[in-house]
Amino acid sequence: MSEIEEDAVPVAPKRPGALYHGVRLVLRPIVLLLYRPRIEGTKLVPKDGPVIFASNHLSFVDSIVIPLTAPRPVQFLAKSHYFTGRGLKGWISRTFFRSIGAVSVERGAGSQAQEALDQGRRILESGSAFALYPEGTRSLDGRLYRGRTGVAWLALTTGARVVPVGLIGTQEIQPVGAKLPRIRPVTVRFGEPLDLSAHGSAESGRARRAATDEIMAAIHALSGQELAGRYNESPPEGAIAKLVDRVVPRERL
DSSP: OOGGGSSOBOOOOOOOOHHHHHHHHHHHHHHHHHHOOEEEOGGGSOSSSOEEEEEOOOOTTHHHHHHHHSSSOEEEEEEGGGTSOOHHHHHHHHHHHHHTTEEEEBOOSSOHHHHHHHHHHHHHHTTOEEEEOTTSSOOSSSOBOOOOTHHHHHHHHHOOEEEEEEEESGGGTSOTTOSSOOOOOOEEEEOOOBOOGGGOOTTOHHHHHHHHHHHHHHHHHHHOOOBOOSOSSOOOOSHHHHHHHHHSOOOOO
């Protein structure tokens, strides 16, 4: 899951409406003119039915780049505070995130990652496209980290095909700490849709892991990033915790 999806409790999803299509109609030509992104593989994306866009994650702007370059409407999850602000700033934030296909999720306790995945499942079961980042959060060093199995759970539960996405150069548009975006070259590569059903049931941890590894291998082939070989998180502290994590690895959703 993305860092904007942590602590999530689902609310009813809605398909992208007139605002999404209107803003995309206006903003897409401007972005294409200014940034002249290289977009590859759009013809590979299924035109209808549930689809998961599984992408590497280098920058906050990834959640803008994907909806603007994908050949069909895409939804993703965003924390509810982007939708609940007051005054002009709140209205701008709410309008912007709705315009790029974001779906509000509220903070709460409990199994937040699974609850966010349930929200994604509802979006997919409506026949829509849903985007997420299997790494879980942005890569600050440019490497590709190990994928969390939530993406495989979604695919195996809903039967949705997974379109791997490789983003290149988005970290240069708005590096961590930068307040305003910069004009830099960007490449967006959509890969061949993956049917993961052969891996088995969504209830099988082995099937989820194998399916996730297949997705991450496809993303790696598109992005060309160096592999980190671990999850994008702080390593366990202490000799015992490190040993337990190595002998009995915990599944990350």
